[in-house]
Amino acid sequence: MTAFPAAPPVAEPVPxxxxxxxRMIVVKPLNELIGLLPLLFALVFLGNVETWRIVVGVGxxxxxxxxxxxxxxxxxxxxxxxxxxxxxxxVFRQRRAIPRDRIRxxxxxxxxxxxxxxxxxxxxxxxxQERQAGEGVVLDAVTTAEAERLRQVFLHRPTTAAASTDGAxxxxxxxxxxxxxxxxxxxxxxxxxxxxxxxxxxxxMNLAGELNLRFSEVDVIRGLFGWLxxxxxxxxxxxxxxxxxxxxxxxSLLTYLLQNHDFRLTRHADATVRVRRGLLTTRSxxxxxxxxxxxxxxxxxxxxxxxxxxxxxxxxxxGLRQAASSLLVPPAPRAESHRVAAAVIGENPTSAPLTRHxxxxxxxxxxxxxxxxxxxxxxxxxxxxxxxxxxxxxxxAAALIPLSVLxxxxxxxTLGHALTxxxxxxxxxSFTRRTVALQRTGIxxxxxxxxxxxxxxxxxxxxxxxxxxxxxxxxxxxxxxxxVRLADAAVPDLLTPFLIRE
Amino acid sequence: MDDGEWxxxxxxxxxxxxxxxxxxxxxAIGWIVVLGGxxxxxxxxxxxxxxxxxxxxxxxxxxxVAVMPTWRYRVHRWETTPAAVFTRSGWINQEWRLAPVSRxxxxxxxxxxxxQLLKLATVTITTASAAGPLKIEGxxxxxxxxxxxxxxxxxxxxxxDAT
Numbered sequence: 001m002t003a004f005p006a007a008p009p010v011a012e013p014v015p016x017x018x019x020x021x022x023r024m025i026v027v028k029p030l031n032e033l034i035g036l037l038p039l040l041f042a043l044v045f046l047g048n049v050e051t052w053r054i055v056v057g058v059g060x061x062x063x064x065x066x067x068x069x070x071x072x073x074x075x076x077x078x079x080x081x082x083x084x085x086x087x088x089x090x091v092f093r094q095r096r097a098i099p100r101d102r103i104r105x106x107x108x109x110x111x112x113x114x115x116x117x118x119x120x121x122x123x124x125x126x127x128x129q130e131r132q133a134g135e136g137v138v139l140d141a142v143t144t145a146e147a148e149r150l151r152q153v154f155l156h157r158p159t160t161a162a163a164s165t166d167g168a169x170x171x172x173x174x175x176x177x178x179x180x181x182x183x184x185x186x187x188x189x190x191x192x193x194x195x196x197x198x199x200x201x202x203x204x205m206n207l208a209g210e211l212n213l214r215f216s217e218v219d220v221i222r223g224l225f226g227w228l229x230x231x232x233x234x235x236x237x238x239x240x241x242x243x244x245x246x247x248x249x250x251x252s253l254l255t256y257l258l259q260n261h262d263f264r265l266t267r268h269a270d271a272t273v274r275v276r277r278g279l280l281t282t283r284s285x286x287x288x289x290x291x292x293x294x295x296x297x298x299x300x301x302x303x304x305x306x307x308x309x310x311x312x313x314x315x316x317x318x319g320l321r322q323a324a325s326s327l328l329v330p331p332a333p334r335a336e337s338h339r340v341a342a343a344v345i346g347e348n349p350t351s352a353p354l355t356r357h358x359x360x361x362x363x364x365x366x367x368x369x370x371x372x373x374x375x376x377x378x379x380x381x382x383x384x385x386x387x388x389x390x391x392x393x394x395x396x397a398a399a400l401i402p403l404s405v406l407x408x409x410x411x412x413x414t415l416g417h418a419l420t421x422x423x424x425x426x427x428x429x430s431f432t433r434r435t436v437a438l439q440r441t442g443i444x445x446x447x448x449x450x451x452x453x454x455x456x457x458x459x460x461x462x463x464x465x466x467x468x469x470x471x472x473x474x475x476x477x478x479x480x481x482x483x484v485r486l487a488d489a490a491v492p493d494l495l496t497p498f499l500i501r502e
Numbered sequence: 503m504d505d506g507e508w509x510x511x512x513x514x515x516x517x518x519x520x521x522x523x524x525x526x527x528x529x530a531i532g533w534i535v536v537l538g539g540x541x542x543x544x545x546x547x548x549x550x551x552x553x554x555x556x557x558x559x560x561x562x563x564x565x566x567v568a569v570m571p572t573w574r575y576r577v578h579r580w581e582t583t584p585a586a587v588f589t590r591s592g593w594i595n596q597e598w599r600l601a602p603v604s605r606x607x608x609x610x611x612x613x614x615x616x617x618q619l620l621k622l623a624t625v626t627i628t629t630a631s632a633a634g635p636l637k638i639e640g641x642x643x644x645x646x647x648x649x650x651x652x653x654x655x656x657x658x659x660x661x662x663d664a665t
Contacts, residue, residue, distance in 0.1 A: 319632060444605035444629050445636075448510060448598040455596075463633065465601075471632025481507045488508075494602055498581075498588050500511040 017076045021142050023117045028068035028140070030113035033061065042207060077139055079153060084124065086137050098137050102126045104291045104317035106151045107325045108284040110144070115282065120147035123325070124154060125317025151286055155272055172269045176343045177329065177336065179263035179277075186331035187256035189302040190310075194248040196255065260330040265340065273313075273344055275328060285325045291316050293442035293468035294423060295328065295341045297350045297435040304433055309334040311341055311350075314438060314469035326469070341437070349423035349437035354416030360457035361477035362412040369408030373400040407431075417475045417486060424464060424490045426475045436473045440490045442466045448483065462487055510598050513581035513588045520620045521578070521640025525571035527616060533563040580638045582649060584656060587627055589636050599636045605629045609653045611646045625649050 033040075040057050070090045077086045084098045105125035114120060121140040142150065228236055261279035268274055272286045294314040303309060311329040318326040328344065329337045342348040380394035411430040418425040424443065427435040447463040454460060454477070462483040463474040478486065481502075488495040537559060544552045573593040581588045587606070589599045607630055611623045623646035628635040641649070 316630075444631055445599065445601040445633070447600075447633065449595065450597075451595045465629065465631035465633035467630035480509050484508050484510055491602075494586060495510075495600060497583060497585075498510055498513075498600065499508045502507040502509060 015078045015080055017078045018142075020072055020075050020077075020139065021117075021119055021146075022072065023119060024141055025069050025072045027113045027117050027119060028071060029061075029065045030116075031111050032064045032068075034112060036060070036064075039207070079150075084137060084154070086139070096137060098124060098126055100154065103154045104288055105315060105325070106154050106286045107322070108144075108147050108151060110141070110278075110282045112280045114141050115280070118144050120144045120284075122147050122150050123322075125315075125322065125325075152270070155270060155286055155288060173266040173274070174268075176265045176267055176273070177340050178265070179260060179330075180332070180336075183260075183330065183332045184253060184256060186303060186306060186308040186333075187252045188249040189306055189308060190252060190256075190300060190331050191248075191302065194244070194252075196251045197244065197247050256330070259324075263330060265328060265344075267344075273328075277327075277330070283325070285318075287313055287315050287318070287326075289344075291468075292345060292439075293466060294436065294438040295345060295350060296437075296469065297334075297337055297341065299334070299433040299435075301431050301433075303331055307334050308332060309337040311337040312469075313344075314436065314442075314466075314473075316468045319469060319471065345423075345437070345439075347420060347422055349418070349420045349425045350435050352418045352420050352425055354418045354425065354427055355482075357412070357415045357417075357477050358457075358459065358479045358482075360459055360479075361415055362409070364453065364457065364459070364477055365412040365415075366405065366408040369404040369411065370401060373397055373404050377401065415476060417478060419486060419489055424473075424486075426473060428474070428476050438464055438466060438468075438473050442468055443491050446487050446491075446495065447472070448487075450480075460484075464490070513579040513590055515580050517575070517578050517580070517638065517640040518622055518642040518645070519575070520622055520642075522571045522575050524616055524620055524622055524640055525574055526567060529567050529570055533559075533567065537563060578639065580641075582652060587636060587653070589638055591637070591639070601627060601629050601636055603653065603656050606653060606657045609650050609657070611650055613643075623647075627653070 040060065043053050043057050067090065071088075074090055074093070075086075075088045077084065079085075079100075081100075083100055084103070086094075086096045086098075088094050088096075103124050103126055107123040107125065108120045109123065110120045119141040120143075121138060122142060123139075124137040126137075139147075139150070141147075228239075231239075258279045258281070260277050263275070263277040266274050266276075267289075268286075271289045273289055273292070274284060274286045276282070276284045292313060292315050296312045296314055297309050298312065299309045308331050309329075310327070310331045312323070313326045313328050315326065329340050338348065338351045341350045377394050377397040377400075380389065380397050383389040384391045384394055407430050411428075414427055414429060414433050416425075416427045419440075420437075422440055423437040424440055425435065425437045427433065443464045443466055445465040447465060449461045449463070450459075458480045459477045460480050460483045461474055461476050462478055463472050464487075465472045475483065475486065484495060484499055488499065537556065540552060540556045540559065544556055570593055574591075577590060577593055577596055579590045582603075585603055587599075587601050587603065591597050591599075606627055608626075608628045610626045610628075612626060613623045617623060617640075621643050622640050623643050625638045625641060625646050626635045627637075638646075638649070
């Protein structure tokens with residue numbers, strides 16, 4: 001028998017280590033500095049010009065620039081057939097390797113500094129849930145063309161990667177939805193403006209205190225306060241309310257513009273859906289459709305009152321920490337969110353009719369809502385009777401009781417669940433009503449919880465665990481028997497051996 | 503399944519009887535730290551209310567240490583089948599957990615100092631969910647080892663990470 005010479009080993013070209021784009025030496029400090037600009041400005045130019053202010057200012061800038069340089073020097077990445085490797089860390093060196101077939105989502109984000117230089121940061125989401133910040137793989141940053149190439153390489157499986165990397169042009173995309181200018185009217189309803197004002201005011205006051213700024217020495221402000229102190233308290237409250245509403249409206253419109261400008265949701269030939277949005281910071285998130293485990297419809301109270309809603313994807317790779325990346329539709333008409341949900345997951349579970357929960361659940365909602373104001377009222381009433389506290393306090397607290405009854409009733413009204421062809425649907429919450437449609441095949445376990453009160457009311461809280469999104473989605477206060485039957489129907493045969501008939 | 507009233511049954515297996523000792527000792531240590539701290543404060547002339555709080559907490563501690571371990575022992579149960587792992591835990595609030603064997607990622611055993619002394623082990627079963635692992639606490643060492651072996655054999659046969 002002739003011995004054939006052994007075949008020469010297949011010479012796999014070992015991929016070169018790539019570095020981030022050298023422009024990052026400039027861009028990273030620039031991005032940090034843009035954020036710090038108001039602070040530095042205030043530090044150096046407001047108040048008295050003192051040497052320490054300038055030293056601190058210049059020192060901060062120098063540190064940030066040096067850090068940018070070292071961050072660039074210490075970061076390198078390469079993409080082999082099997083995995084993505086990333087070495088990072090100035091002080092703490094980190095080496096990370098992610099198997100390529102575990103990549104579920106790719107998020108390209110370009111902040112203002114990035115965009116000036118045509119760069120994008122690439123964030124890769126895997127099936128593993130991130131338990132700490134910074135566990136994910138982020139290439140911050142590469143050129144936009146390289147980012148596009150990486151997106152295609154990452155989301156195609158290795159077999160097709162070679163073919164697709166040659167074609168630089170965009171694969172065919174079908175538009176599912178895009179920003180409608182009329183959606184801006186939902187912006188002020190998201191309370192993000194109010195929050196922004198609160199943060200800005202708090203931050204400003206703190207800063208002013210730290211830097212010894214004396215607003216009372218500015219004539220305009222002194223004049224304003226002088227005038228206000230001459231008016232009746234009711235008028236002052238009214239003026240303050242109007243100012244806050246105006247400011248928060250402007251702030252939330254601005255936020256909406258910054259985050260959702262040019263929003264587009266498209267479906268691509270490589271079986272991904274892609275969300276693009278942003279004015280200064282642009283974001284482009286690709287989600288593998290096969291890994292899309294469902295959608296979550298969010299209706300905060302005000303938005304709900306105006307028949308608006310926002311839609312998020314429930315997918316592996318985008319958990320709690322990546323809430324911004326999982327957005328599918330920004331605050332928009334609810335009907336549009338329903339339509340997009342149906343278009344993306346091929347069914348319409350978010351608008352499916354829901355089964356209500358037992359009346360015992362209403363009692364629990366009411367008791368929980370009312371308990372706090374009742375206890376508060378009782379405590380304040382006792383204090384006013386025995387410790388001479390003003391009676392107005394407990395009367396004010398008592399006024400909250402009817403309001404909390406309404407909240408409790410609404411919390412019960414929103415409770416509901418349903419089982420559609422492929423989805424388990426669950427809804428709850430009053431201030432932030434959330435309807436989650438979770439793919440039944442994406443459920444990887446169950447948790448059933450029961451407190452003594454629930455046991456007496458024959459209720460349970462049924463939680464489906466999943467690798468996607470938040471990792472767990474609850475059906476709160478469902479009837480004991482309904483709960484186990486729902487779980488048994490959602491994932492057939494799994495629970496059956498552990499059930500008994502009463 | 504018909505329309506009758508159904509509920510989850512208890513998993514078949516109890517944990518080791520020595521788990522009661524483990525829970526008792528652990529609870530007692532926790533209370534000794536708290537009560538000891540308050541006691542020292544009281545002895546060094548803390549305000550009057552420290553004495554009242556101390557007395558109240560001491561009663562709670564006695565009840566907790568006397569009742570909780572045996573109550574837990576009645577609740578904590580586990581069961582493995584070729585298809586799934588099924589556990590129940592808690593005492594006042596109770597929790598049933600179910601994970602299909604096909605979705606299990608890792609199975610570990612852990613033993614704290616107290617558990618080593620009592621020859622007990624905790625089996626931790628993780629899935630790809632962020633909802634946290636299933637834990638079976640207070641198992642006899644040999645039983646824990648057997649569970650790990652069984653599950654390792656069955657999970658190896660299933661490909662993919664089910665994410």
